[in-house]
Amino acid sequence: MSENIILETRDLHYTYPDGTHALKGINMAIRKGRKIAVLGSNGSGKSTLFLTFNGILKPQKGGLLFKGSPVRYNRAGLSELRKRIGIVFQDPDAQLFSASVHQEVSFGAMNLKLPEDVVRRRVDDALRSTGIPHLKSKATHFLSYGEKKRVCIADILVMEPEVIMFDEPTSCLDAQHTLQIMDVFNRLHKGGTTLIMSTHDVEVAWNWADEVFIMKEGVVAGAGSPHEVFSDEKLLQDTCLEKPLVMKVIEQLKACGIIHTPGPPRTEKEFFEIMQSLRPNKKAGAF
Amino acid sequence: MIYIDKYAYISKLSGEDPALKFLFSSTTLGVCLWADSIPISLFIVACMAWASVRKGGLPFRFYCKLMLIPMSFLIMGVLTIAVQVSARPEEFLLSYRLLGITVGATGIGLQTAAGLFFKALGAVSCLYFLSLTTPMIEMLSVLRKLKVPRLMVELMGLVYRFIFLLMDMADGMYTAQASRLGYTTLSASYRSLAGIASSLFIRAYKRTQDLYAALESRGYDGEIHVLERRHDVSPWKYAVVIAWVCALITAAMVLDHSMGGAR
Numbered sequence: 396m397s398e399n400i401i402l403e404t405r406d407l408h409y410t411y412p413d414g415t416h417a418l419k420g421i422n423m424a425i426r427k428g429r430k431i432a433v434l435g436s437n438g439s440g441k442s443t444l445f446l447t448f449n450g451i452l453k454p455q456k457g458g459l460l461f462k463g464s465p466v467r468y469n470r471a472g473l474s475e476l477r478k479r480i481g482i483v484f485q486d487p488d489a490q491l492f493s494a495s496v497h498q499e500v501s502f503g504a505m506n507l508k509l510p511e512d513v514v515r516r517r518v519d520d521a522l523r524s525t526g527i528p529h530l531k532s533k534a535t536h537f538l539s540y541g542e543k544k545r546v547c548i549a550d551i552l553v554m555e556p557e558v559i560m561f562d563e564p565t566s567c568l569d570a571q572h573t574l575q576i577m578d579v580f581n582r583l584h585k586g587g588t589t590l591i592m593s594t595h596d597v598e599v600a601w602n603w604a605d606e607v608f609i610m611k612e613g614v615v616a617g618a619g620s621p622h623e624v625f626s627d628e629k630l631l632q633d634t635c636l637e638k639p640l641v642m643k644v645i646e647q648l649k650a651c652g653i654i655h656t657p658g659p660p661r662t663e664k665e666f667f668e669i670m671q672s673l674r675p676n677k678k679a680g681a682f
Numbered sequence: 683m684i685y686i687d688k689y690a691y692i693s694k695l696s697g698e699d700p701a702l703k704f705l706f707s708s709t710t711l712g713v714c715l716w717a718d719s720i721p722i723s724l725f726i727v728a729c730m731a732w733a734s735v736r737k738g739g740l741p742f743r744f745y746c747k748l749m750l751i752p753m754s755f756l757i758m759g760v761l762t763i764a765v766q767v768s769a770r771p772e773e774f775l776l777s778y779r780l781l782g783i784t785v786g787a788t789g790i791g792l793q794t795a796a797g798l799f800f801k802a803l804g805a806v807s808c809l810y811f812l813s814l815t816t817p818m819i820e821m822l823s824v825l826r827k828l829k830v831p832r833l834m835v836e837l838m839g840l841v842y843r844f845i846f847l848l849m850d851m852a853d854g855m856y857t858a859q860a861s862r863l864g865y866t867t868l869s870a871s872y873r874s875l876a877g878i879a880s881s882l883f884i885r886a887y888k889r890t891q892d893l894y895a896a897l898e899s900r901g902y903d904g905e906i907h908v909l910e911r912r913h914d915v916s917p918w919k920y921a922v923v924i925a926w927v928c929a930l931i932t933a934a935m936v937l938d939h940s941m942g943g944a945r
Contacts (some may be wrong), residue, residue, distance in 0.1 A: 414711045451901045454749035474901055489892035493908060495819040505900030514909055532911070534817065536846035550900065603835055648778045 401427040401462055401558060401589055408456035409447055413549050417443040419613040430584055432600035433593045435610035441593035445560045450476045469637055481551035485562040489542035499535060503554040521552040525579055538636045541572035548579060558589040565599060601639035602662060609634050622658055686813055693815045694739040699913040700820035703812060709927045711808040717934035723800035730807035738815045752806050756799055764795035819840050823910050836906045850883055
């Protein structure tokens with residue numbers, strides 16, 4: 396079990412130079428190949444946590460372990476960490492530095508000191524898997540928000556890291572772009588990449604994650620499978636989070652004695668299957 | 683300026699080898715300045731207009747508008763050369779007596795002014811050709827090949843990217859202020875403008891920090907390494923450009939000789 400843990404924090408503390416105590420003793424273990432949602436309201440420390448995972452911020456207290464060994468905060472140690480852990484920032488304009496999409500995406504791979512033809516192949520692969528090969532020769536300042544967001548993801552894919560963190564990937568995106576990005580995530584997951592997503596959207600966490608960490612004011616207030624976390628009424632109340640709508644509906648239906656399925660459905664499809672089974676002609680079977 | 687940038691990307695010549703375009707426009711520019719002849723300058727203006735409009739697919743009206751931009755500077759500059767003050771009014775072709783001083787234009791003065799005017803126009807058309815067909819990123823890669831210090835090229839690239847970011851921000855802030863009546867009176871306008879200036883500065887500073895974190899997370903080591911776009915380098919096209927420059931130089935020399943003979 397423990398060799399499965401790729402990233403771990405032990406009593407991690409971080410205080411910003413202005414005195415904001417953003418992380419107050421984070422204990423977290425991220426298992427390889429999982430889809431993890433870090434859920435919390437604005438200012439709960441999600442983004443700070445991601446920056447410490449990547450070694451951009453150095454914790455004042457506590458430690459960060461990558462595959463069981465503590466991260467060394469020297470040049471070699473950090474570049475090793477950043478090679479394996481990528482972070483897609485929330486604001487694409489804060490991440491995109493080049494005016495050319497092609498050069499922008501190539502940056503990370505060039506920093507890995509790979510041969511040029513490998514970089515070229517990786518850039519093409521990254522653009523293809525984010526569905527934007529047609530943007531290759533475009534200028535970044537002519538792109539739409541959704542396109543910029545996907546360029547940001549390609550930026551990281553090109554480095555082929557083992558863990559990718561996404562800071563609020565679906566915020567400000569319309570439904571169609573959200574679906575496209577979730578599709579990219581699913582493909583990455585199938586390829587074995589560990590994905591960590593920060594979000595304040597309980598529905599996204601419910602639908603997508605294998606494991607949910609709930610953060611509040613710089614501490615991990617709760618962790619577990621989505622079902623465990625969202626069944627914990629007290630935890631939800633403490634962290635001011637809503638229960639996912641599907642779960643609420645199913646609980647009501649159960650309370651009324653209409654259905655008796657063991658766990659609530661995770662996806663829309665599962666939910667509709669349950670609804671289908673309630674149709675009158677199947678009534679005898681359902682009850 | 684923003685339109686020039688847009689047209690550079692959609693120009694039919696934007697995919698051409700940037701080094702070739704750079705060679706073409708810079709050598710033509712050199713010949714234009716060296717030849718110092720009105721017919722050659724006019725010929726260069728016509729050729730560059732043809733290359734930008736016909737070959738590059740630029741709207742002709744837009745090109746004319748662009749050519750009008752340097753006109754006001756040119757006319758002002760040239761007027762100071764054409765108009766002279768002299769105590770001997772007999773030299774002037776056109777003159778005007780004002781408070782005992784004669785102000786006017788001499789034949790030689792007019793000729794120098796006209797020569798300078800068209801020379802400058804020719805030079806501008808060469809630079810326009812380059813900037814209307816070559817996106818900034820491609821220009822930077824040419825500069826890199828020309829061994830311009832890396833730091834300078836990187837800075838130029840970042841500045842270029844940030845121009846658009848800051849412009850967007852300023853635009854957003856302006857709209858937000860205008861919607862709250864920030865520009866109804868002159869004093870309010872000054873106040874609002876000051877607000878934009880100061881918060882743009884702070885935001886730009888914040889942006890650089892964010893960008894630095896983002897670059898660092900992708901393994902930034904103090905130098906920005908990126909892939910250069912590959913271009914088909916055609917020796918044939920280079921030969922054409924060299925032949926063009928040689929032809930221009932020859933024409934200039936022949937013209938100079940025949941005019942010298944006439945004189």
